Amino acid sequence: MSDEAIVAELRKLFPVVEHWTYLYNGSIHPCARPVAEAMSSFLQQWQDGGEAAFFPAFEAFGRLKEKFARLVHAKARNIVITESTTAGINIAAHLLRPRIGQNVVVTDLAFMSNTYPWLAGQAGAEAEVRFVESSNGKIRLEDMAARIDEHTAAVTLCAVTVGSGFRFDLSAVHQITGRYNVPLVVDGAQALGVIDIDVNDPPLDFLATTAGKWLMGPTGIGFLYVDDRYLKSTPPTVGWLSAANVADWDVQHCQLHDDAMRFQGGIPNLIGVVGALAGLELLDQIGREFVERRVHHLTTYLIEKLEAIGVAIWTPRVDSERAGIVFFNVPNHESLHSRLKDRRIYCGSFLGGIRCDPAFYNTIEELDRFLGVVESHVAEQRRGVRDGNE
Ligand SMILES: Cc1ncc(COP(=O)(O)O)c(C=O)c1O
Known part of the structure; x- marks a missing residue:
C-alpha cells in the first residue's frame, strides 16, 4: 500500500478533515474517532x-x-x-x-x-x-x-x-x-x-x-x-x-x-x-516511524514552497534540526491568519508570523490550499508596498 493510500484510510479516523484544512496539530491535536x-x-x-x-x-x-x-x-x-x-x-x-x-x-x-x-x-x-x-x-x-x-x-x-x-x-x-x-x-x-x-x-x-x-x-x-x-x-x-x-x-x-x-x-x-x-x-497502530516519515515529507514540501514564495522562514532547513513545526514571518500576519480561517484553513498566528504543523493525515493538496492563500497575501503585500512607493 502506498503512503497516500494509507493516509486516505487514516483520514477516515479524523472527522476534522470534513470541516477544516487543519494544520495546527502541535497546538491541539484533533480528536480521532477511537x-x-x-x-x-x-x-x-x-x-x-x-x-x-x-x-x-x-x-x-x-x-x-x-x-x-x-x-x-x-x-x-x-x-x-x-x-x-x-x-x-x-x-x-x-x-x-x-x-x-x-x-x-x-x-x-x-x-x-x-x-x-x-x-x-x-x-x-x-x-x-x-x-x-x-x-x-x-x-x-x-x-x-x-x-x-x-x-x-x-x-x-x-x-x-x-x-x-x-x-x-x-x-x-x-x-x-x-x-x-x-x-x-x-x-x-x-x-x-x-x-x-x-x-x-x-x-x-x-x-x-x-x-x-x-x-x-x-x-x-x-x-x-x-x-x-x-x-x-x-x-x-x-x-x-x-x-x-x-x-x-x-x-x-x-x-x-x-x-x-x-x-x-x-x-x-x-x-x-x-x-x-x-x-x-x-x-x-499507525507506527511512529510512519508518522515521522510522513510529517517530514509534508514539512519539507511546505518549506520548499514557502521559500519559493519568498517569506522569512524561521524554522531551520536542515532535516535533523526540525520536526513537525514550520514557522514563517510575513507582514500583516494577522490579516493572513484571518483570511486562512475564512477559507477554513486552521493554523497558528503569534510572534509576528504563522505556524503550520501538518500531521500524518494531512495531504499535499491541503498544503497547496494553504500555500495558495499565503502566496496571494504576499503578492498583495508586495503590490501594496510598490503602489505606496509610487
Ligand atoms: C513545547 C511546549 N511545551 C509546553 C506546552 C504547554 O503544554 P501544557 O499545556 O501541557 O503544559 C506547549 C503548548 O503549546 C508547548 O508547545
Missing part, C-alpha cells in the same frame, strides 16, 4: 454504573504508564501521569530546587512553562536564570556551553521548540551538561509522537509532555519521566495515591511508594486517561 469512542464509552459506563466505571479506567491508568514508558524507552515505574507538560516541569523544578549561588540555564526559544517555574521563584527565588540567546531560530551549542558552569543546577529546554520548531541534538547537549553533571529537564511536547526520544540515550533526568498534541489524546493529561535517582525524593505534593500501601489506610504515617507513583496525588482525570491511552494505541 479516542472519542474510548472517552464516550467511559462516560456511558460512569452514567450507568457510577463507581464501577472507575475500576476499568484505573486499569487503563496502569496501561497508560506502560505505553508511555515504551514510547520513551523507560519503565512504567519512572512515569508520572500529570495534568500537563507544565505540571511535569514544575515537579522537576521543585525537585531540583537551586540553592543560593546556583543558576538554571534556559533558552529564549523556550515556552513560558519552561522558564516560569524557575523565574517565579517557587523553585528557589535566589537562583539566577540564565538565558541562552538564539540566532536564526536555533540555539548554538557553544552559546549554551558558555552559560553552563559548576554552579548550574539544571538545564531545561524544549526538544523541539514551540516557535521556530528547532530540534535540539540532545546527545550533543548532553555532552555539554555531562561535563558538570548538570541535570537535564526536557520538554517533549512538540517532539514526542513525531520523533523518537530515548530517555537512556542520552540519559535524561526529566522528560515532560502532554497527551494533547502529537500523542493524539485529550488535554488535561500529561506525562513525566523521572529518572531513578529522584525516586526517593520528597514530592512537592502528596496524596493517597502516593502511599506505598493504600489499603493500610494509615493516616498517621506517610510511607511513600518507592517509584514514581509517589508523585501522584488524588484520583486522576480518568476520562482523560482512557482518551490518552486510545491516542497512544492509535499511534502504535
Whole structure:
C-alpha cells in the first residue's frame, strides 16, 4: 500500500478533515474517532454504573504508564501521569530546587512553562536564570556551553521548540551538561509522537509532555519521566495515591511508594486517561516511524514552497534540526491568519508570523490550499508596498 493510500484510510479516523484544512496539530491535536469512542464509552459506563466505571479506567491508568514508558524507552515505574507538560516541569523544578549561588540555564526559544517555574521563584527565588540567546531560530551549542558552569543546577529546554520548531541534538547537549553533571529537564511536547526520544540515550533526568498534541489524546493529561535517582525524593505534593500501601489506610504515617507513583496525588482525570491511552494505541497502530516519515515529507514540501514564495522562514532547513513545526514571518500576519480561517484553513498566528504543523493525515493538496492563500497575501503585500512607493 502506498503512503497516500494509507493516509486516505487514516483520514477516515479524523472527522476534522470534513470541516477544516487543519494544520495546527502541535497546538491541539484533533480528536480521532477511537479516542472519542474510548472517552464516550467511559462516560456511558460512569452514567450507568457510577463507581464501577472507575475500576476499568484505573486499569487503563496502569496501561497508560506502560505505553508511555515504551514510547520513551523507560519503565512504567519512572512515569508520572500529570495534568500537563507544565505540571511535569514544575515537579522537576521543585525537585531540583537551586540553592543560593546556583543558576538554571534556559533558552529564549523556550515556552513560558519552561522558564516560569524557575523565574517565579517557587523553585528557589535566589537562583539566577540564565538565558541562552538564539540566532536564526536555533540555539548554538557553544552559546549554551558558555552559560553552563559548576554552579548550574539544571538545564531545561524544549526538544523541539514551540516557535521556530528547532530540534535540539540532545546527545550533543548532553555532552555539554555531562561535563558538570548538570541535570537535564526536557520538554517533549512538540517532539514526542513525531520523533523518537530515548530517555537512556542520552540519559535524561526529566522528560515532560502532554497527551494533547502529537500523542493524539485529550488535554488535561500529561506525562513525566523521572529518572531513578529522584525516586526517593520528597514530592512537592502528596496524596493517597502516593502511599506505598493504600489499603493500610494509615493516616498517621506517610510511607511513600518507592517509584514514581509517589508523585501522584488524588484520583486522576480518568476520562482523560482512557482518551490518552486510545491516542497512544492509535499511534502504535499507525507506527511512529510512519508518522515521522510522513510529517517530514509534508514539512519539507511546505518549506520548499514557502521559500519559493519568498517569506522569512524561521524554522531551520536542515532535516535533523526540525520536526513537525514550520514557522514563517510575513507582514500583516494577522490579516493572513484571518483570511486562512475564512477559507477554513486552521493554523497558528503569534510572534509576528504563522505556524503550520501538518500531521500524518494531512495531504499535499491541503498544503497547496494553504500555500495558495499565503502566496496571494504576499503578492498583495508586495503590490501594496510598490503602489505606496509610487
Ligand atoms: C513545547 C511546549 N511545551 C509546553 C506546552 C504547554 O503544554 P501544557 O499545556 O501541557 O503544559 C506547549 C503548548 O503549546 C508547548 O508547545
